Amino acid sequence: MSTAWTYNPQPPRPDWGVRAPALKKLSLRQPIRAAPLPVEASMSLQIGGSIELPAIVAPGDRVQTGQAIARNTDGMAVHASISGRVLAVGPQRAPVASGRPVPCVVIRAEGPEQMHGSCIPVNEDLLSPEEIRARVAAGGIVGLGGAQFPTARKLTPGVPIRALIVDGAECEPWITCDEVLLRERAGMVIEGVGVMMRALGTDHAVVAVEADMPEAHAALDNALGAGGSGGIGIAVVTTKYPAGGERQLIEMLTGDEVPAGGLPRDIGYVCQNVATAAAVGELFRSGRPLISRIVTVTGGGIAEPGNFEARIGTPIRDLVQAAGGYRAAPHRLLMGGPMMGFALPDDDLPVTTATNCLVAALATELAPDRPEMPCIRCGECVQACPARLLPHELLTAVRRNDAGRLAEFGLRDCIECGCCDYVCPSYIHLTARFSAARGRERSRA
């Protein structure tokens, strides 16, 4: 256990990244609202694109809210988000980038909601780190920042951890789900942070917020209390995209870089999203597994934008309805923000643990479609790239499909943040090309 560790509570403005309009106010006018319980919930059994949990229920089974419906040999589980009857087990449409159907359990609501008997509070102080990890896995907790990485695995570092970094720097425009969570449930976040620190065996944690979140900051201060913060500190980072990227945040707060191809734990850090921390807190305080998440529903195409606590599996169109429905005809429906989010083909898809935000964007709120021009080597992409790549050179390597040059110019180090596209006066689709090239490289390997 380390005792001396310091971080920069107010890191200077980074020289990379972009200053994009934040558009956060739109969804911050109202407190978190509870979305209505869905009539039918489609629960994805695929986690983070690679892990697939086997279903332990069959069509016709009655399930209660919070009951495990799938579990793997690691003890990782997925839970029913509503009480009812299992309608189907099998591939269903889901909001995933590949567009392919994913294995799901479909539940149809039936009778009054009943919490499953396994949902009981636990005092983490009585548990060993191993027992905490097992409970986090059994509680179905995954990273809620969008990557859906199983949290229990991240809490199993295998090396001494210097500090837990809790990411509340929600840098993507439009998204406010983490900000409202901090404003309204900072205490739950701090509880979860305490549980995770215990699992990691570290005395230090720092919660990062952005400079334009004074209310969230105040709520955190309040939750930490005047006397003794228990090793939990707060850091305020510049409002600049992508300051909330895991690698960028670690670099800003600690000055250390995650080695290429490595993980934060290689340099003694574990990074968790604030919503993940709150889910862990909830799991221990009330015994509730991961059956819901906060989703920002916003954009000029939404009548009453705001944040909703939605059960996993709720159809997106129901959530839009809860937000007053569409106003005007939206041009695109994005899951996530405008920088990294992906455009959904329709709204007949379920909310998953990765659904942090839905943006019904009007045509005027998005980029006009302009033809790509040749690169004029203006170097704006070089200035913006948080990984310090030369995106214009990487583009040449991608076009030539030259493996040596792709490695040399850091295709694998690209975090696909979209900054290069955002500043390119030639309107070149750099990120999409890099993403496709990475896909090709993965399938070759």
Place this chain on the structure above:
Amino acid sequence: MKFATAPAPHWRPAADVAAVMRQVLYALAPAVAAYTFFFGPGLLLNIVVATAAALATEALALRLRARPARVFLSDGSAVVTAVLFAFCLPPLTPWWITVTGIVFAVGVAKHLYGGLGYNLFNPAMAGYLVVLVAFPGKMTMWLPPTTGDLDYQSLSLWQTLQYTATASLPAGFEFDAVTRATPLTVVRTELGLMRTMSEIRVNPVFGDFGGVGWEWIGNFLTLGGMWLLYKGIIRWQIPAAMIVSLMACALVFYLTDPETHPSPLFHLYAGGTLLGAFFIATDPVSSTVTDRGRLIYGAGCGVLTYAIRTWGGYPDGVAFAVLLMNMAVPLIDRHTRPRIYGH
């Protein structure tokens, strides 16, 4: 409800290539006005001839290369090349010289290398050097400024047009009587005749720091440069490095002997220094992309400009310096690559 899909990111910059080029033209406008005020309407005629020839060459090249003409003709890059090229020409330049230069600039320096974004050399400077080498007599004779010099005959727009079209002046005008050497040429010639700077500076072409008129054009070019910096079209590294290195070289020699070396301020305001620093060396396509690379590139432009002005065969060295540094760009880019995160 169904929606259109597209890859991330869904936001794009407000400024496209054409908008960037437009800003460069706006930034040049005050200097063009000052130039016209001090040296007559010749520049405007040269801009017209150069722009027409540039667009025609661009259209022809795009047609031969089977590229979409409308998209590329409206990107503004050919117009910027034409205006910068015209800015380098003396006010009295016969049209075929202008056309020769711009056809080389757009046809050879730009399109033979692959068109927009692919040219190794700055097209305007490549075109300028071709006509400087091909027509040395005509290219170094300027008009005297309209202020300060008493025994000068001013040419009207019509008379200037007549010269531009036919290379002969109206009756009663002699080319040698109408034109004057530029301050840089005066310094160069007179220093060669073993005169001292204090003797040379008596010549009425000199103002407070540089040539009469040139100083104001320099101020307006700087103003335009500030506009481009403010709009984020250029970054400070290249202009700063070029100006500082040129003035530093000049200062060293000036301090050793001010009677045989012009002052750093003279170098700053003379010839193409400020045009080069803010508008030529900052051309994105033919310059470096990293901050460190830009400092090296700009410093190279400044040092070479001084060296060519002082020891080379031509009075001004900006064009040569920029083209030489253009050649060094791949090397500089290679050695100033930033360390990738985590490596």
